[in-house]
Amino acid sequence: MNDLPVRIRDLPPSCGPVRLVAVDGPAGSGKTTFARRLAAELCCQVIHSDDFPVPWEEGPGGWFHALESQVLRPLQAGRPGGFRRYDWVRGTYAEQVAVPPAPVLVIEGVGTARASVAGLLAYTVWVEAAEPVRLRRVLERDGPELEPRWREWFAAERAWFAADRTRDRADLVITT
Template sequence: MRGLARRLRGLPPSCGPVRLVAVDGHAGSGKSTLAGLLAGALGGAPVLHLDDLASHGAFFDWTERLGARVLDPLERGRTARFRRYDWQRRAFVRPLSVPPAPVVLVEGVGAGRRALRPALAAVAWLEVPAALAWARGRRRDGPELAGFWDGWTAAESAHFAADPTRPHADVLVRQRAPGAAGAPGARGYRVLPGPGARRRAWWAPRT
């Protein structure tokens, strides 16, 4: 993680003064854990979770909300302020903020989508197969959310079929020993150049 963090700090800003970095992958793949470890390696970089902007009625219809509430303020060097979606209360309630730090991580399914890539300094893809990731997510959430997962997997499959992230990823992050229960620690990841690294040409050979 430290090697990747050094590379990210060295990138030119992509959204005002901010280096906006997407952490994308299938639901249940361990993106939140990875983003947390990377944020720590970056000295406490802010992490924006896309689950806070999505909703039951629009799993992937958050682009305009992200642009207006987060990207526009960051582009001006200002703190982004918005309300977090509560998945139990089905309403946007809790106020959150994201400061214009040198690096800000955007974590969630679709974080590297086409509409956001012009504002991104880099895209990281967590390399966990969809079937494995979804099985983890279902185990984590239990049988009471089985119906939700049925709808989610269909929506996610449709999203990535129309707007895939992996071909544009600058780095692929693989778990050295992925288990059924969750993600490994920082030493359990291997960082490799992704398909998008050839176009951006910022990858250095060592991690």
Template sequence: MPPSSPPLRPAPPRLHALAAQVLAAPPRLGPVRLVCVDGPACSGKTTLAARLAAALGDVPTVHMDDLYEGWDGLPTVAGRLRTWLLEPLRAGRPGRYRRYDWPRGEYAEWHEVPLRPALVVEGVGSASRVVEGLATSKLWVEAPEDVRRTRAAARDGGAFEPYWDAWAKAERDHFAAEDTRRRADLRIDGVSGAQDLP
């Protein structure tokens, strides 16, 4: 389930306003302002994260897809997020993570996450309770399931389809346990781009 690179269009004015708000806030993760972009699969998180990272000044983006240990990795990903990124950044050190190689079914090379004014982490589980008190902004992106399934088929050429139902159940269980949607600072429609404060 590695993220594809969406075409990067200019961020709309509201994204620039959000970026300015994030950069004006005091950092909570050492010197870093953490922005988490969460929501169900194929809702538009990767596209939003890329545009927001650009609006923040081309800050680093970490994709949760690189941290899961395969299709069953959602329940344990918070531990890697904490150990690899949150703890070092909070201590004022660069973070680092090992990219999961989906075709090989194992972790591959390490990537460093430098200390920058902001960091965008996107993907299911990025706004779990492990980031509470550390995230400057938690965004929730949603879209109807039929739209998301169509996007998955177009993006992955049908590779996601055999895993969709099991992954969707894992997402639902995770979001219910973490109360992710309610805890978000901003909810975004992944189709229209409309924003809603909780």
């Protein structure tokens, strides 16, 4: 990742004045870890899909409209965006998160590099890992009682990514 921040900073703005970087890939692949490291090197804000409520049954596509309407479209117009972060532990919305126009913004999560906003993205990173590794990671994080839900989610992700062809548009593919 040594020269990646420099390459990103050298790109032209893609979403208004912002270089929008998406870190996408299936659950448990290491997106959050990678996005945090990249954002730290870029000295920029990172927004996680986990900041938004996503009902299991809606699959990977259900949360994005909030990010698009509250953050991406305002930034595209050169205005600040913002949203209320969802607190998964309490099951309610938490603090307001301001998203000012900045040189770079990283968005991370399943579906962030979707085809519908590909024109707003300056750079796309796809993070992947073998399914057994990903399943182990999410169960260690969230508890083994959620295994049936996670298996359903993995199937929904496979269908989502196949239809969207997300990986095919990635500028960088990382296997963890």
